[in-house]
Amino acid sequence: MLLSISLLVMEYLASKDYLEVVGASVISDVDFDVIARLYQPLVGYKACMLYFTLVNYMERSENELFPHEYFFTLMQITASDFLQARKALEAAGLIKTYLKVEDDLKKYTYVIYAPKSPKDFFSDVLFKGLLVRYLGEKEATKLALHYKSKLNLDGYKDVSASFVDVFQPDLNDASFDAKMPTNLKDNKALKVDTQFSYEDFFTHLKTALMVSEEAFSKAEVTEIERIATLYGLDVITMADIVMQSFNERNKKGNRVDLNALKERAINQAKFSTIARKVNKGQTYIKISGRTALADELKLMEEISPKMYLQSKQDGVAPVTADLNLINYLSENMGLSHGVINALISYCLKMCNNRLNKNYVEKVASSLRREKITTALDAMNYFEARPISPRFSEEKTKRGKTPVNHDDNSYDEAEYEDVLKSFKGK
Secondary structure, eight states: OOOOSOGGGGSOOOTTOEEEEEESBOOOHHHHHHIIIIIHHHHOHHHHHHHHHHHHHHHHOTTOOEEHHHHHHHHTOOHHHHHHHHHHHHHTTSEEEEEEEETTEEEEEEEEOBOOOHHHHHHOHHHHHHHHHHHOHHHHHHHHHHTOOOOOOTTOOOOOOOHHHHHOOOTTSGGGGOOOOOOOOBOOBOOOOOSOOHHHHHHHHHHHHOOOGGGSOHHHHHHHHHHHHHHTOOHHHHHHHHHHTBOTTSOTTSSBOHHHHHHHHHHHHHHOOOOSSEETTEEOOOOOSGGGHHHHHHHHHHSOHHHHHHHHTTTOOOOHHHHHHHHHHHHTTOOOHHHHHHHHHHHHHHTTSOOOHHHHHHHHHHHHHTTOOSHHHHHHHHHHSOOOOHHHHHHHHTTOOOOOOOTTOOOHHHHHHHHHHHHHO
């Protein structure tokens, strides 16, 4: 049986829980067009309809409380559909969710943000990359051209009047010192959280190296963030690694030796250690029973592949070859961290607790062709289409049955029980 349920339903959302809708941005007709054309391929039609509905109620009845049941009925969707759509909007930076609990009464506040402008959307490597991944480069390019500026002023001279030419303001007038509210709506989109703080990163660089963010190209910063999140390195450690790989005399865009950066990051990841059981308050659970499958999937989505593999090795840091393989899966294959972690778990199970490079790449290619983007989807795929390694079969023929030491493997009965428990919810 396929693991076809979603982890999102694990968070319980009661129909009687109250909600209010608050606008943080000014939403225009252009924003609705951007949501429908650019965001919908990323978040899906249910998330888009939820966004449109919440915006509609934001304009009509801000600060009015509604039970969630009202929206479930209005949109003809289930609580789990609502929650999944809401989380997609949160991930895309379109809403922020806040929860307040008083006397067993839950009140959610949904704060609505405007989408990115078309220019910002296609300038953002994450959003542009996802759009190309889901629609293909040809269709994504068509969408970009839809928003292409048609303004052509070649040969014209700007003869517009300036502000002071017309209004001639007297800044000594008391009117210009009048105090006005500052917590007003704007039309800026919410920054998407990737767990990498650019502010902390550049603050450390400025303090230690006297280098500002202007010294780096966008491509360099994007690669720095990718490597940091891939190997689970904090921003301070990553800033120190960047300083060792930085040459300010080179032209902007070539000041960071990315090959040296990757090598140093791998070395740092190799020699970093975590406690055998707990690291900074987070427990690395040995999965040995059916009730922990959901926790394992959640862990796959939340921690870096390096830290995930390290937890599989009882706290022992991965070797260089395994770290290089993880980087290849991210950089060359374009797999998400959750998918890489699911792939690691599956290959360890199938290959007697070994990461066989050829086998890992073979399975990764299958995941890429199927456009698998989450750990849950990857496990569904493995369950439906198991890929057996040849060398394992050869050992079996010689009478050496591979021994699976992986405490995280699950038999069919365990899957059945997990599915039943989810469906019961």
